[in-house]
Amino acid sequence: MAPRIDFASLSLMDALDLAVLIEEEAQERYEEFAAQMEQHRTPEAAAFFRLMAINEAKHGRELAARRSQLFGGVPATATRAMIFDVEAPDYDEARAFMSPRRAMKAALASEAKAHAFFVAALPAIQNPEVRALFEELRDEEVYHQELVKTELAKLPPDSGLSDEDFVDEPTAQ
Amino acid sequence: MSATCEFQAKDYKSDLKPIWCPGCGDFSVVQGIYRALAAIGRPPHEIAFVSGIGCSSRIPGYTTAYGFNSVHGRSLPIAQGIKLANPDLLVLAAGGDGDGFSIGGGHIAHLIRRNIDITYIVMDNQIYGLTKGQLSPTSQKGRVTCTSRYGSMENPVNPLLYVLAYGAGFVAQASPTDLAGMAATIEEAIRYPGFAFVNIQSPCVTYGEEAQQIKGLKAISESLKELGHNPEDRLAAMDLAQHYGEKLHLGVFYKNPEPQPTYDALVRERQALLSKDALPKERILDLFIKK
Ligand SMILES: Cc1ncc(C[n+]2csc(CCOP(=O)(O)OP(=O)(O)O)c2C)c(N)n1
Numbered sequence: 001m002a003p004r005i006d007f008a009s010l011s012l013m014d015a016l017d018l019a020v021l022i023e024e025e026a027q028e029r030y031e032e033f034a035a036q037m038e039q040h041r042t043p044e045a046a047a048f049f050r051l052m053a054i055n056e057a058k059h060g061r062e063l064a065a066r067r068s069q070l071f072g073g074v075p076a077t078a079t080r081a082m083i084f085d086v087e088a089p090d091y092d093e094a095r096a097f098m099s100p101r102r103a104m105k106a107a108l109a110s111e112a113k114a115h116a117f118f119v120a121a122l123p124a125i126q127n128p129e130v131r132a133l134f135e136e137l138r139d140e141e142v143y144h145q146e147l148v149k150t151e152l153a154k155l156p157p158d159s160g161l162s163d164e165d166f167v168d169e170p171t172a173q
Numbered sequence: 174m175s176a177t178c179e180f181q182a183k184d185y186k187s188d189l190k191p192i193w194c195p196g197c198g199d200f201s202v203v204q205g206i207y208r209a210l211a212a213i214g215r216p217p218h219e220i221a222f223v224s225g226i227g228c229s230s231r232i233p234g235y236t237t238a239y240g241f242n243s244v245h246g247r248s249l250p251i252a253q254g255i256k257l258a259n260p261d262l263l264v265l266a267a268g269g270d271g272d273g274f275s276i277g278g279g280h281i282a283h284l285i286r287r288n289i290d291i292t293y294i295v296m297d298n299q300i301y302g303l304t305k306g307q308l309s310p311t312s313q314k315g316r317v318t319c320t321s322r323y324g325s326m327e328n329p330v331n332p333l334l335y336v337l338a339y340g341a342g343f344v345a346q347a348s349p350t351d352l353a354g355m356a357a358t359i360e361e362a363i364r365y366p367g368f369a370f371v372n373i374q375s376p377c378v379t380y381g382e383e384a385q386q387i388k389g390l391k392a393i394s395e396s397l398k399e400l401g402h403n404p405e406d407r408l409a410a411m412d413l414a415q416h417y418g419e420k421l422h423l424g425v426f427y428k429n430p431e432p433q434p435t436y437d438a439l440v441r442e443r444q445a446l447l448s449k450d451a452l453p454k455e456r457i458l459d460l461f462i463k464k
């Protein structure tokens with residue numbers, strides 16, 4: 001089975017590598033969602049998911065730069081198998097014809113999920129530097145939530161239609 | 174067989190863009206397959222991926238490997254033919270619950286009893302997705318669909334018990350509620366020498382019921398490892414498999430600790446034995462010419 005994270009023995013290098021992987025996973029998921037929306041003619045949600053992917057990539061690059069400044073080219077031991085959907089929205093959050101509001105709510109839920117991940121991990125962490133990093137990442141998730149909420153507030157009211165209104169009626173074949 | 178190389182999940186992603194409904198569980202399954210293949214490290218040209226017909230059966234098209242989106246229900250005999258013709262290939266077969274347990278249900282027993290060394294992945298969404306939401310063999314009793322207006326009167330097939338009862342050497346279950354676990358389970362199935370079956374609860378967001386979506390699945394998920402299940406115990410596996418539909422047990426139900434020889438190994442053995450007295454190719458017609 002996939003190795004999971006032992007927070008008690010996590011080193012700062014491993015923690016930074018995990019943080020980069022978390023951003024990378026979220027970036028890839030948003031890119032996947034954007035491609036799905038483009039495929040299904042939902043351009044507004046696609047544009048929002050592209051923007052989220054760019055933000056996650058930017059954050060990932062910042063963390064990767066810190067990692068290489070501190071630890072240079074020391075090979076990483078943390079792997080993608082250790083994390084799953086920390087900051088990436090669940091696969092079933094995407095819908096054809098989803099409104100920008102629904103897309104933003106999916107992103108908001110993911111930021112809340114990431115916040116919960118860092119909150120849950122903190123009590124087990126022993127290393128003070130790792131603790132400081134996780135506290136910083138936890139607080140950043142609150143800031144990200146605020147950003148999405150601001151964008152949500154700018155939206156005009158929803159049309160009242162749901163994606164269900166666009167799904168074909170089942171027909172026997 | 175080639176030496177193991179360094180491959181990443183993205184190396185197995187094809188250029189074809191999936192046309193599944195956004196949110197479909199099959200998006201996560203294809204990611205799980207990419208990750209498992211990267212962990213195995215075989216190059217795409219040493220992999221053959223066969224499917225039947227259905228939404229889920231589009232999966233070989235989205236994977237960089239030899240692919241065949243074949244005929245409804247016939248992925249297994251085709252995969253078997255490929256494996257026997259070229260045993261060095263890593264052969265995957267995949268499809269839906271309808272493809273595998275309705276029209277194709279009769280094939281499973283024969284691949285199991287021959288122990289054909291392939292991995293069979295069923296994306297079980299309890300519905301016919303591609304044809305727009307008809308009752309499938311794994312739909313629960315009472316399920317209302319366009320072909321069961323007043324509720325299904327049939328008991329569902331239990332895919333896990335089905336393959337366990339026929340004697341499959343490797344039987345597991347996964348779901349998008351744990352992608353890392355799904356990838357690890359598929360990897361273990363591929364590494365198993367013999368017929369390996371992975372049932373993946375893959376929600377249909379368009380025709381599936383609320384309880385079958387990721388949040389509903391999370392609520393009934395239980396890790397077999399955390400339950401302390403011993404995957405070498407076939408009877409315990411059958412006991413747990415009875416809860417299909419009520420609980421979502423994730424991980425390996427059964428892994429034969431002493432795998433039976435695979436069919437292609439037996440064929441090679443037989444060929445080696447018979448080739449001792451075999452005529453050279455140029456005298457093969459002598460067999461048919463009366464002396
Ligand atoms: C011989 C034949 N019979 C029937 C069909 C129609 N058909 C296509 S896909 C399908 C069932 C799809 O359900 P499933 O295998 O569960 O795949 P899903 O779409 O749910 O992934 C059926 C009945 C067909 N293509 N060929």
Ligand code: SF4
Pocket residue numbers: 192193194196197198199228229298302303376377378379380
């Ligand atoms: S109909 Fe269902 S199974 Fe088919 S692509 Fe859509 S969500 Fe997936």
Ligand SMILES: [Mg+2]
Pocket residue numbers: 227269270271296297298299300301302309
């Ligand atoms: Mg199906």
